[in-house]
Amino acid sequence: MNKLAKLDRAYVWHPFTQMRDWVRREPIVITAGKGAVLWDVQGREYLDANASIWTNLHGHRHPHITGAIKRQLGKIAHSSALGFANEPASLLAERLVKAANRKTPRAKDAQQPLSKVFFSDDGSTAVEVALKLAYEVARRLGRTQKPRFLSLTGAYHGDTVGAVSVGHIDLFHKAYDSLLFKSDAVMAPYCYRCPFNRAKPDRADAREYRKCNWECVGKVERRVGAQRKKGNPYAAMVVEPLMQGAAGMIPQPEGWLRRVAEIVRADGAQLIADEVMTGFARTGQASASLFASHHEGVQPDFLCLAKGLTGGYLPMAATLTTQAVFDAFLGKYDEFKTFFHGHSYTGNQLGAAAAIASLDLLEKPENRRTRLQLEKTLREELKSLWSLPNVGDVRQVGLVAGIELVRDWRTREAFDVRERAGIRVCEAMARRGVLTRPIGSVLLLVPPYCTTLKQIQRMVAAMRESIQEVFGRREA
Ligand SMILES: Cc1ncc(COP(=O)(O)O)c(C=O)c1O
Incomplete structure (x- = not known):
């Protein structure tokens, strides 16, 4: 050996x-x-x-990304985001905000733009940040004092304790049950194995030949309504737009995301898009946008990015959110409204340089x-x-x-x-x-x-x- x-x-x-x-x-x-x-x-x-x-x-x-990392190495590899800004992280934040708000032909966009970027290290931490922010915003804005999350059956959003709490793969998650906070699962659209799909198996993608009445969307509507009736509306719903990855590459039929986003918005809950897998053009070029949510004209309140962010060169993640969320954490120093969360390598300079180079490549027509x-x-x-x-x-x-x-x-x-x-x-x-x-x-x-x-x-x-x-x- x-x-x-x-x-x-x-x-x-x-x-x-x-x-x-x-x-x-x-x-x-x-x-x-x-x-x-x-x-x-x-x-x-x-x-x-x-x-x-x-x-x-x-x-x-890739010479463009390798070159960017080498150039950055010639300056500095890392400095702390706790107390200091840095060049590539500032430039990258601007690039991400621009990319996340690029108008797509289908975007109706009554939704607020995504204007703030919180950096972390990987997909799990990107989701963890969104969960914590959504939790606090729900409390601070008086929506609920016991924020609760909704996500899809089979969901996988990472392995940190918060991300596992909104995950629903028993094989991975069951062992940690008593360590987790409670969240709810609602039926994911899995056309191939959907109990409401009346079509016989065929030799085509099940989404194309399915026969149903959008029962999966009805389930989301009823779950959101039931939670509201209890007097404790959901703080947020977490979804992977267009395709659930680790659940088994389960794609959503066209229109599912748009419909579900409308239900979530009508309820006043926040929408967390976990685009750790789907982001950066992975789910196709249906619109000029790099993000799966936008292919259905949906702008989430939180956009979680990792994996492809640096083109696959270095571990780095970002959670984008709205001005309204950011503002909920503003206050006088001694009000202690600060977002008390962060990691040593947050805003890492090498990672940010790689991510900028990756965006350059992604955006070339x-x-x-x-x-x-x-x-x-x-x-x-x-x-x-x-x-x-x-x-x-x-x-x-x-x-x-x-x-x-x-x-x-x-x-x-x-x-x-x-x-x-x-x-x-x-x-x-x-x-x-x-x-x-x-x-x-x-x-x-x-x-x-x-x-x-x-x-x-x-x-x-x-x-x-x-x-x-x-x-x-x-x-x-
Ligand atoms: C949709 C999604 N969210 C979050 C994660 C967690 O990402 P990481 O492994 O970088 O922590 C993954 C990883 O596969 C994922 O597919």
Whole structure:
């Protein structure tokens, strides 16, 4: 076994990993990357088909981002945001505010602009900040003294205690029940497995052939109404716009977000958009905006960003919010209305420099055209999976795709999580030089935006062959 692999085995505890299984195998030790390609310590080449857990946007070692980080390193790597401002964080905050308020053709925008940026370190902390702010605003503005949150079934918003409290994946969250604050879950729109969808399984994205009466939206309306009747209206609803990521890449049918945002607004609750996965053009180019909420004309009260913020180069996050929220924390020093929250690396200069460089790339019109083309190519290539009987649903939003494996597409019968269906297919894909990580029985493709046509074809072909290797060479 390679020396680095041995060290890893001896000392490193990996996230979301059963370490007993981990130490039985030699891990892939990544030592280099360029564009959508990764190399391991043995010199083997892989495609980064999940963009290094949905973070990488423009490819590894992009000269524009690498150059920006190097230039920043020539000045300073980090100084504290507690007590001092810095150059890249100030510039980045302005860029984010501009990007978050860019008018989209569909934006009705009675909603206030997002004008303030609170920096933190990763997706969980971006959500944690939004929760704390929404909690305090609800109390300070007299909406409720016991603020409560609503989020979607299957939701994952991170692993800090607040973010876990609004998460609803039992497998991850149940163990910590007594550590958490109470929140409510309401039905997520999961057309493929929706009990209200009367359509028989078909060979298309379930959103396209579903037969329903928007019962999922009705559920949100009733839940919000019921909470109001109790005399304790919700402080906020937390959603991932357009697609729930870690829930299993579950896309929302067009119009769901708009309808739900209207219900939340009518109630006077705040809307927290967790765009940690969906942000920065990941969910497509339906409008010129970089954010999924805007594709449905929705401007949230809180916009949580991380993962792709630095193009996948450095850990950094941002929570954007409105002037009204900011103002609720203003007062004389001894009123102690300060937002008492922060992290040592808040506003990190290297991260901010990388994020500015990433925004430069995202905003170039020719790069938007490239992303559009890549989206189309991915859509075309994914069609080849429909002939496999163990592929139940293929759902794509922009440059994210979830492929749900089932026992038989005609029945939608799910695999038991213990069968490790997704893991086995991903292991077979790795042997073919394509790296991605499943969510249960859902396979993911989340390519970096620099992925070439040939590389997309290799990713999908490896997935197809691997599904056949694991389940047999049957065609539907
Ligand atoms: C939607 C969403 N929110 C929050 C998080 C947490 O982000 P992080 O892992 O950077 O803390 C994730 C991570 O996958 C996520 O997908």
